[in-house]
Amino acid sequence: MNYIGLLLIVCWLFCPPLSVAAQVSVHFKDHAEVSDQKIVLADIADIQPVGPTTEALGQLPIAAAPAPGRTKELYVVTVINGLRNRPEAADVDWQGSQTVVVERKAVTLTPEQMQAMVAAYLKENSSILPKAEIRFTSVRTPEAMTLPAGTLTWKVTPSRPGIVGSTNFVIALFVDGNPAGNCTLRGRLEAIAEVLTAASALHRGDLVTEDNVVLQRQDVSSVENPLFVKEEILGKQIARTVAPGTILKPEHIVLPPVIKEGEMVKIIARKGSLQLSTSGLARADGRLGETIAVKNISSNKVIHCRVEGPGVVSVEF
Secondary structure (H helix, E strand, C coil): CCHHHHHHHHHHHHCCCCCCCCCEEEEECCEEEECCCEEEHHHHEEEECCCHHHHHHHCCEEEECCCCCCEEEEEHHHHHHHHCCCHHHCCEEEEECCEEEEEECEEEECHHHHHHHHHHHHHHCHHHCCCCEEEEEEEECCCCEEEECCCEEEEEEECCCCCCCCCEEEEEEEECCEEEEEEEEEEEEEEEEEEEEECCCECCCCECCCCCEEEEEEECCCCCCCCCCHHHCCCCEECCCECCCCECCHHHEECCCCECCCCEEEEEEEECCEEEEEEEEECCCECCCCEEEEEECCCCCEEEEEEEECCEEEEEC
16 A cells, blocks of 8 residues: 555544535524514524524514514515525525514503603702692593613603693603604693782782781792792782782782872982982872982972982982
């Protein structure tokens, strides 16, 4: 036996046979779950052996996924016929079920969760709301919603920019950052607080006293700038008549006049750096900063002057 023959015998005895490339097998499932909007081959079948080639094969699109929470039945023969011309699917051993029922994963958003989203929004924005107990009572909440599976986020928008007085809240929903629909909660937003109210009928010119105003718990959701501190308005005057129980606001209260009608006043007349003074007779009550008619005693003319303080008015000439 020559050297080459001996070498062939040794290789046959001790060297393993050359491996033949394993055929790719695709084994279809009878049921599969998906999360995305499209179905790929790897969703509905087990593909062997694992490797770059089979990974590319597994990412071939098959069909659109059903709506979240719904199912779709796929016929395997239709799937195979749709893939036969793809180079990734050449020389594949097709096995398994003849049909695949595909279910789209989903999460359910309940009415209680929607209300909790609005409550959380109100809490987050408490700094711009009145110092009150904020309550949203929903009178119409949508039914439970089925959403795609994933990370759920949302944005709440009130019907009024300042929140107070809003009658509905729109919740825009996002799953994994993608829009997933919206829902609207309709109801009543209340802001319950202790505010100053008229204890009895108050008339223009009445002085505010301890007895004619009282703190009461009221819904101030539709009231702009209610008054809360009695001490801040004691001794001031009522600007216009209000009925008992009326929530008092700044426009209901004025400072008492510092000049009375018929009172003698000092008129200071100014022009640039020149300043003169004379006496006058107030023709009306005057509060600080107001303009009132004053009769100049010297000239007997009526002029309009600005109230500067008790007994003092000014005019430019």
